[in-house]
Amino acid sequence: MIEFLKKIDLFSHLDNNELENFTKKGQILPVSFKKGQYLIQEGAKYNSLHISIKGICMAEMGDITGKTIKIDEFKPPHIIGIGFFFSDKNILPVSIKAKTNLQIIKISRQAIFNLCKSDEIFLNKFLLTLSSRIEFLTQRIRFLNFNTIRQKLANYLLILAGGKENSLTLPLKMHELADYFGVARPSLSQVFIDFINEGILSRNKKKIIINRREKLLAVCNN
Amino acid sequence: MIEFLKKIDLFSHLDNNELENFTKKGQILPVSFKKGQYLIQEGAKYNSLHISIKGICMAEMGDITGKTIKIDEFKPPHIIGIGFFFSDKNILPVSIKAKTNLQIIKISRQAIFNLCKSDEIFLNKFLLTLSSRIEFLTQRIRFLNFNTIRQKLANYLLILAGGKENSLTLPLKMHELADYFGVARPSLSQVFIDFINEGILSRNKKKIIINRREKLLAVCNN
Numbered sequence: 001m002i003e004f005l006k007k008i009d010l011f012s013h014l015d016n017n018e019l020e021n022f023t024k025k026g027q028i029l030p031v032s033f034k035k036g037q038y039l040i041q042e043g044a045k046y047n048s049l050h051i052s053i054k055g056i057c058m059a060e061m062g063d064i065t066g067k068t069i070k071i072d073e074f075k076p077p078h079i080i081g082i083g084f085f086f087s088d089k090n091i092l093p094v095s096i097k098a099k100t101n102l103q104i105i106k107i108s109r110q111a112i113f114n115l116c117k118s119d120e121i122f123l124n125k126f127l128l129t130l131s132s133r134i135e136f137l138t139q140r141i142r143f144l145n146f147n148t149i150r151q152k153l154a155n156y157l158l159i160l161a162g163g164k165e166n167s168l169t170l171p172l173k174m175h176e177l178a179d180y181f182g183v184a185r186p187s188l189s190q191v192f193i194d195f196i197n198e199g200i201l202s203r204n205k206k207k208i209i210i211n212r213r214e215k216l217l218a219v220c221n222n
Numbered sequence: 223m224i225e226f227l228k229k230i231d232l233f234s235h236l237d238n239n240e241l242e243n244f245t246k247k248g249q250i251l252p253v254s255f256k257k258g259q260y261l262i263q264e265g266a267k268y269n270s271l272h273i274s275i276k277g278i279c280m281a282e283m284g285d286i287t288g289k290t291i292k293i294d295e296f297k298p299p300h301i302i303g304i305g306f307f308f309s310d311k312n313i314l315p316v317s318i319k320a321k322t323n324l325q326i327i328k329i330s331r332q333a334i335f336n337l338c339k340s341d342e343i344f345l346n347k348f349l350l351t352l353s354s355r356i357e358f359l360t361q362r363i364r365f366l367n368f369n370t371i372r373q374k375l376a377n378y379l380l381i382l383a384g385g386k387e388n389s390l391t392l393p394l395k396m397h398e399l400a401d402y403f404g405v406a407r408p409s410l411s412q413v414f415i416d417f418i419n420e421g422i423l424s425r426n427k428k429k430i431i432i433n434r435r436e437k438l439l440a441v442c443n444n
């Protein structure tokens with residue numbers, strides 16, 4: 001278990017003795033979940049940080065009508081809900097479910113808090129993790145705020161290409177990009193086709209060439 | 223200056239001696255800005271936490287076309303960009319500009335880090351602040367992800383009303399709500415008018431009565 005923890009950046013610098021100490025006090029515990037079991041139910045208190053070390057888990061959210069929507073899927077190792085762990089309400093906004101049989105390490109709130117207090121490197125990494133999450137979410141809101149899919153995609157491609165380059169490689173698959181924008185995949189694919197038909201882009205799988213940058217800028221500006 | 227800091231929740235429990243110590247070391251500094259001056263330029267390193275104690279500052283963002291968009295406006299006391307302060311890139315995604323003459327307290331990264339290490343209450347408050355920011359942004363993304371303004375508004379009203387209540391008071395002004403959804407204000411007002419004409423809502427300024435909850439649920443579900 002300790003070997004697994006040390007593969008995770010947040011814990012990689014800690015020595016075995018320190019981690020074994022937490023284990024002896026019961027502040028770090030291994031737990032297993034069977035496929036289909038819920039690790040945490042949406043709205044429950046989230047008092048131990050769960051880290052998946054084997055198997056796939058997924059986040060689900062009940063919408064207001066009671067329908068369950070799959071939000072995300074996490075491969076190991078994954079630290080679950082680190083951003084909500086110290087929040088005011090201390091409640092996860094999603095349910096976490098085992099998609100396959102799952103091995104988890106649970107770390108108590110006290111252990112995480114003690115590490116923050118006593119270990120400067122850990123504190124730095126922990127603050128960095130939270131801040132980077134805020135950075136990611138803010139960037140995501142920036143994209144979502146663009147009203148049309150044409151605007152979202154034009155803005156995204158221009159940022160990826162940077163100031164001068166006109167070729168780029170998409171870092172996400174089409175369905176991931178659609179999720180990132182919060183739009184349906186067919187609609188996004190249609191905008192790609194439109195851009196290509198309008199002579200704005202050429203595309204070869206993940207390779208994109210911007211042929212008419214001024215047109216993309218105009219889309220953002222509309 | 224120390225009195226001002228103590229009015230801010232994050233620092234309210236600290237004793238004067240401790241804060242004066244930081245002041246003597248130059249880790250807490252007062253700074254003034256004239257109306258129109260930039261405190262921080264978008265993309266610059268953000269190495270001292272800025273807290274406004276007098277005057278109004280605003281966040282601006284240059285979009286990809288070079289146009290400047292006003293993002294937000296902050297009344298004192300306001301802690302600027304706390305979520306980005308410890309991030310990987312350590313860069314603010316917005317420019318901060320003085321809308322009026324401005325008095326600011328700058329606190330060095332080292333001072334904040336030392337407070338996190340040495341003061342358990344501060345650490346707790348600081349982690350809570352970051353986590354609450356993540357909670358807020360996640361909730362906002364949840365709204366932005368609803369595709370139509372009708373869906374955004376229906377979902378928002380149902381959450382505000384809670385499980386059973388059918389009356390509620392809007393906590394935001396119409397233009398604030400439009401900003402929150404990332405939509406234009408006239409479009410949002412039109413959806414309110416539509417909902418009222420369809421018999422779904424009644425409205426008296428900020429007071430809203432949900433007359434046909436099942437219709438709102440159907441809007442979310444579409």
